[in-house]
Amino acid sequence: MEDKIYDFDMAKAPQTIIKVIGVGGGGGNAVSNMYREGIRDVSFVLCNTDNQALQKSDVPDKLLIGQNTTHGLGSGNVPEVGERAAIESEDDIRKMLNDGTRMAFVTAGMGGGTGTGAAPVVAKISKDMGILTVGIVTIPFVFEGRPKIVKALRGVRNMAQNVDSLLVINNERLRNFADMPIPQANRKADETLTIAAKSIAEIVTTNLEQNVDFADVDTTMRNSGVALISIGFGEGEGRLRQAINEALENTLVNDVNNIFNAQRVAFVIYYSHEDELRISEMDDIHDFMSQFKTEYEVKWGHGYDDSLGHKIKITILVTGFGLEDILTKTEQLELNTDEEIRAAAEKAAAEKKKRDEEDEWMQRYYGDYIDAHPKTEIVVLTTEELDDDNLIAFIEEKPAYKRTVKDVQQIRNAGNLIISSSQKNISSSTMKNQEQKQKGGTIISF
Amino acid sequence: MAYTDFIVAIDLGTSHMVGMVGTKNSSGELSIIAYEVEKVETCIRRGCVYNIKDTAYKIVGLVRKLENKLGGTRIAKIYVGVGGQSLRTIDHSVSKLLGNGVVTENTLQDIDKECRQYTPDLLNVLDIASPVYYLDNQLESNPIGLSCSRIDARYKLIVGRPALRDSVTKNMVEHIKTEVAGVIVSPLALADLILTDSEKENGSALIDFGAGVTSVTMYKAGKLVGMYVIPLGSHLITKDLMTLDNISEKEAERIKRTEGNAIWEKEKEPRPIPVDLADGRHASLKSSDVNNVVEARSREIIENIYARLEEAGMVNDAGCKLVIAGNGSTLKNLREALIERFKMDVRYASVRKDFIKDGEMIANNPEYTTATALLLKGTENCAVIPEPVVTIKEPKPIPAESPVVEQEPVAVENIEVKKTEPEVKNPIRGGEKSKGGNKTGERSGGFFGGFFDKVSGKLGEILDEEAD
Structure with missing residues (x-):
């Protein structure tokens, strides 16, 4: 592909600020889809440990990661292998991103090896470079089995820690999947990823009548936690209202009600030259906007998409979810409605349920092999420490089941000075030897 | 009917304060007349008086009741x-060079005097347990009459922070307006009420699982080997359970009692345990979480007990057994956990029948056992009566053997009794009378010997006139 001709072409490819990176099989398929569909002003890269899968794709920019770790043969569904592969190829990933990219989508299907393990690493590298990094991940269908789901959820947690914004798409929420053959369902999942990434990219790249640009998206998505994206279409009488309703129903994500609790919101309405947005439809927009309870301005735009015909399309992007956000929002919630409080409680309950379910499944499959008895740090006091108020207060305050070795050592080190000085005062000789031997005490961990 | 001669004892527990009144008959058996409980909120922490004024207020309330x-x-x-x-024991030895002289009663008295003069820095001696004598480094249980060049008396001093005693004596008296007849070391009193002579002889440890503290009192060959107060109590289990969710103390206490388990039990399917949250909502805890919390803390307490026994050389001793007392000992599977850890026989405490005439049921209630033990250590009539009508007859030490006072009655730290019978304070006095091989009898006789000495000293005349 390298020409030997002098390369005077300064703008060889139009400078793109958005890069879509597909990591692993699912991510790769989604990116290949998007590439075939064509989104303007976006560059595409595939990252995989599986050379065969990379070769299949039409996307020209490919990065085989972890050549020493996997020898191009895939990660065998082990996230740790995927992670190691990405770490091994850190320099290559950095080089790949270091081309003026301002915004990166890291798309991956969670639950396998490469996507689950490598995508968080890729995201981290990207975010560390100051690139607005948006993770778009799918989580498996229920029929794919609990172990895969648990693995996927762990991956989601890792992703959330390493991106500015994370979109989680639960395949289970895809409509009509029950009648769908499995290969088609899998394609549908890839398609979902495509739609999500494409929709956001579109917001940035399309030149709208009332524009929403990169800066707006950056404001909406930078360090914003969990995001939701939703698309709806409408046609005929009350088409915008239809579109909005469809978008709300068909969020492709969990917690539909939460949309109105979002901290930041952006939406874009598309229509064709044939059937443009009308003044009469503005009422629907106002109704919709008034439902958001955010302090931030709701950023919105509208523009042409002539592929729509008489249809109208709305893309809603909301961000600012996540466990931490729920906690810091507690005060706000109190000021607001019961609905919000309920939503927060529901979310916490869902988290807990998720954890319990994981435990339950662990127990079901591994119960006979693993003793789930958690580790505890027991403090055995020396005779001197029996009257050490600081240490005792610490032991009282911090239940044994929550303690760490480090906590205990810190407290003990702080107390050692006092102990050794008071030790001198006990003149009983036999006692003293015994004490010295015991000084520092014991920590037993199980 | 009005009682005119009785003993009053107050047991200051971390969760409850118990006041008890009892009277002893001629053979020293105790009859419990009355008892009252006062809930302690926060004025006592880890068994120590924390807020003197509040504690005093509650004591006054108990006394009135x-x-x-x-x-x-x-x-x-x-x-x-x-x-x-x-509160704990420390070792203290006193040596004397005799230059091939013979050990006499005076020698032992001198040694004892020297021991009593010893005051460790920053600590207060609350009691002194009888010593073990070594003549030229040879253990000798009855040294009088033997000759040696050097004699060592190894004592166990029961010591504590000065505040431990001061807070219930000088600092308390002005608030309660009631005299404090004596300060008694509870764990030792309890051991005397519960452990049998053969248990003390063969080796045993009494473990009192209290709310705020756990005390360990160890005996071997009839002697006190060590006594320690571990500053961790069963209330911590309740507190730990409160960290699981927004659970009130009362509810956590209920869960501890109904669901607490000192042994980790693997559950295939954790059960939900319904719980009422502090904000009125209903929720459920996972049985495995509760098990984890309770087991972790109780294991911590058990490991601390183990460390004390290990130091004292009591583990791996086939003859040793554990006796468990206190409300905390009712935790499910605690006994099993102890058996598992110590590989020893473990029994639940019950009071010695030979000491209790009336009220055995009450005395055996873990909440009241310590108060009962304190009553047994009490010697003075606590009633306001100018001339008491004495119900006590001419004393005979209970098991009716030796009148021996080998274990001095100093367990009773008599504050103002000193002037009446200074001789009781002398632990050697009994020792000289003791016959070798009669130690078991001596142990129980120890206390009562002292008691009766005292009674006879004080009430001799009255007894002559009235009681008989």
């Missing part, structure tokens, strides 16, 4: 038990 049950007799003084954090 007890008086209501005494048919009009007022209470003049009380015995107070101490058993809180910082």
